[in-house]
Amino acid sequence: MKYLLFVFNSSVQDLWRNKGRTFLTSLGILIGVLSVVLLTAFGLGLKRYIQNQFDSLGTNLVFVFPGQVLKNGSFSSSPGGLQVRFDERDLVRIKRIKGAEYVVPIYTKSGDIKSLGKTEFSTLFLTSAEFFPSRNFKAQYGKLFTDADDNKRAKIAVIGPKIAEKLFGSSANAIGKTVTTSNIRLKVVGVFESKGGGGFGGPDLDSYAIVPYKTGYIINTDKKFLQMQIKATNDKVLPQLKVDITNELLKRYHSDEFSLVEQTEIMNAITQIFGVLNIGLVAIAAISLVVGGIGIMNIMYVTVTERIKEIGIRRALGARKGDILWQFMIQAIILSLFGGLMGLGLAYGITFGIQRVFPAYIDTNSVALALGVSSLIGVVFGVFPAKKASDLSPIEAIRYE
Amino acid sequence: MIQLKDIWKEYKIDKEVTFTALKGVNVEINKGEFTAITGPSGSGKSTLMQIIGLLDKPSKGEVFIEERDTSKLNDNETSRYRNEFIGFVFQQFNLINKLSVLENVLLPTIYSRKKLDYDPTEKAIYLLERFGLKGKIKSFPNKISGGQQQRVAIARSLIMSPLLILADEPTGNLDTKSGDEIMKLLKELNKEEKITIVIVTHEPDIASQTRRTIRVVDGNLQK
Numbered sequence: 001m002k003y004l005l006f007v008f009n010s011s012v013q014d015l016w017r018n019k020g021r022t023f024l025t026s027l028g029i030l031i032g033v034l035s036v037v038l039l040t041a042f043g044l045g046l047k048r049y050i051q052n053q054f055d056s057l058g059t060n061l062v063f064v065f066p067g068q069v070l071k072n073g074s075f076s077s078s079p080g081g082l083q084v085r086f087d088e089r090d091l092v093r094i095k096r097i098k099g100a101e102y103v104v105p106i107y108t109k110s111g112d113i114k115s116l117g118k119t120e121f122s123t124l125f126l127t128s129a130e131f132f133p134s135r136n137f138k139a140q141y142g143k144l145f146t147d148a149d150d151n152k153r154a155k156i157a158v159i160g161p162k163i164a165e166k167l168f169g170s171s172a173n174a175i176g177k178t179v180t181t182s183n184i185r186l187k188v189v190g191v192f193e194s195k196g197g198g199g200f201g202g203p204d205l206d207s208y209a210i211v212p213y214k215t216g217y218i219i220n221t222d223k224k225f226l227q228m229q230i231k232a233t234n235d236k237v238l239p240q241l242k243v244d245i246t247n248e249l250l251k252r253y254h255s256d257e258f259s260l261v262e263q264t265e266i267m268n269a270i271t272q273i274f275g276v277l278n279i280g281l282v283a284i285a286a287i288s289l290v291v292g293g294i295g296i297m298n299i300m301y302v303t304v305t306e307r308i309k310e311i312g313i314r315r316a317l318g319a320r321k322g323d324i325l326w327q328f329m330i331q332a333i334i335l336s337l338f339g340g341l342m343g344l345g346l347a348y349g350i351t352f353g354i355q356r357v358f359p360a361y362i363d364t365n366s367v368a369l370a371l372g373v374s375s376l377i378g379v380v381f382g383v384f385p386a387k388k389a390s391d392l393s394p395i396e397a398i399r400y401e
Numbered sequence: 402m403i404q405l406k407d408i409w410k411e412y413k414i415d416k417e418v419t420f421t422a423l424k425g426v427n428v429e430i431n432k433g434e435f436t437a438i439t440g441p442s443g444s445g446k447s448t449l450m451q452i453i454g455l456l457d458k459p460s461k462g463e464v465f466i467e468e469r470d471t472s473k474l475n476d477n478e479t480s481r482y483r484n485e486f487i488g489f490v491f492q493q494f495n496l497i498n499k500l501s502v503l504e505n506v507l508l509p510t511i512y513s514r515k516k517l518d519y520d521p522t523e524k525a526i527y528l529l530e531r532f533g534l535k536g537k538i539k540s541f542p543n544k545i546s547g548g549q550q551q552r553v554a555i556a557r558s559l560i561m562s563p564l565l566i567l568a569d570e571p572t573g574n575l576d577t578k579s580g581d582e583i584m585k586l587l588k589e590l591n592k593e594e595k596i597t598i599v600i601v602t603h604e605p606d607i608a609s610q611t612r613r614t615i616r617v618v619d620g621n622l623q624k
Binding site: 003006010013014017309310313314315316317318319320321322323393394395398 | 451454456457476477480481483484485489491495496497499500508509511512513557561
């Protein structure tokens with residue numbers, strides 16, 4: 001204990017005496033740990049963000065897509081049969097199935113939306129009035145449209161708060177105004193409460209213009225839908241509901257022409273993607289950790305060479321090979337741990353600073369991994385120079401100038 | 402106390418040429434002796450000292466310390482023997498510059514696995530004060546004179562209460578006055594404390610101050 005304390009103290013003193021060198025040596029590890037922790041923080045943050053987005057969709061949802069969207073739990077690379085679109089007949093048939101609370105058709109078209117001389121990018125989202133309760137959309141200003149509006153093919157729109165603000169300055173101002181998109185003039189009857197999201201690849205719901213789907217037949221001339229969304233009355237009926245919907249659709253389509261995807265399945269696929277992505281990111285960042293370790297090894301070699309005479313003196317006075325080994329090992333470990341902790345501190349600082357614009361998130365695993373790896377690097381890369389030092393013959397070492 | 406039996410030491414200079422530094426040397430050093438090992442440079446006296454001090458192993462022959470054959474010791478045990486039984490004093494002092502005078506004196510106790518029956522710090526301070534270094538305890542070796550550094554080295558060699566002090570040209574790097582002081586100190590330690598001292602020197606003047614002289618010429622002892 002006394003011995004270890006002595007070695008620790010003298011190592012710290014040594015490193016303190018060469019402050020500049022210590023810092024520069026640790027810099028490699030610092031950058032390595034920083035990049036590992038930050039990249040995992042970004043990956044995890046993105047994953048959690050997307051998970052939250054999916055949770056906010058509402059539960060007990062089943063999506064019907066054309067073609068094979070998911071294969072063995074991950075997104076299919078070549079979804080075939082995309083030309084198949086669903087139509088009103090499918091809606092009516094599925095609505096008859098027990099356990100289907102809402103059956104919602106979806107057709108989207110991206111494009112410009114204009115009003116009062118301003119043009120903004122938006123998504124025209126054609127759906128039925130049932131879309132709103134199925135996804136928990138509520139009116140913040142004005143009202144949402146109804147089935148009656150749909151049947152009348154009313155030229156109205158419920159728009160998102162973001163696009164409302166861009167076009168009219170505020171959500172409240174939007175009510176009663178007219179917007180033009182895809183050559184249809186629509187009266188804004190409502191602005192829905194913010195759904196958040198957008199900006200990181202997810203759907204930017206707050207910029208949507210939601211329009212009754214029958215009104216949309218003006219542009220959607222073949223009256224088909226890209227997607228259907230079915231909300232089950234509760235989670236217990238969900239498995240049977242999926243079977244029934246599949247059987248119903250099989251009457252009209254081939255089994256590979258459509259797919260039923262549950263929200264949890266999409267989640268799993270996304271989790272899988274991020275799992276792979278994260279491993280890739282960490283592997284890249286790990287390269288810099290290794291480079292940092294090599295930096296430490298170089299410095300330790302120089303230190304050993306500088307101190308050959310001292311090593312000889314210590315050996316003559318009775319230091320064992322192991323004592324010398326430890327002395328250099330501890331220095332290498334302190335160097336890399338120091339770099340690791342600095343990198344971690346910096347990573348926390350950056351994550352904290354960036355959290356307002358990006359949902360980065362540091363978890364304890366990546367902290368443990370980074371610190372574990374950096375001290376391991378100290379051991380691994382410290383052991384070669386330390387071994388060299390301890391293997392010197394005392395008499396040759398003591399004569400070394 | 403220490404016996405060297407038929408010690409040979411060969412150095413490989415290159416693939417074919419070997420240099421024989423010691424050719425079957427027999428030496429016995431007894432408790433309380435004050436001995437000089439002398440000889441011209443290249444005679445093998447330094448090699449002899451290194452072998453006595455367990456800093457080097459002979460190519461052939463045995464070194465007994467307290468009747469124990471040290472050629473069978475492994476590196477850790479050899480380190481322990483050096484630590485506990487031998488105190489070194491070098492021509493170059495060989496103090497560690499970044500450690501204070503006191504830390505230098507205490508260094509052997511750091512590496513000791515033996516339970517000491519005294520407080521090493523107290524003993525170190527006692528030795529330093531006795532050697533006239535009272536005000537220098539917290540100084541660093543490169544801030545004190547050569548004579549003072551050598552006295553620190555002698556204090557370091559005594560801290561573990563060794564069987565033997567091995568001094569390799571202890572006055573070689575000192576002016577005459579400091580050299581005389583060091584010799585006086587060594588003589589005093591031998592006379593008053595009965596400490597066994599072996600000095601390696603090429604100076605006949607130094608050798609004449611000891612009670613026994615072993616002369617090495619061409620790897621052999623000269624009777």
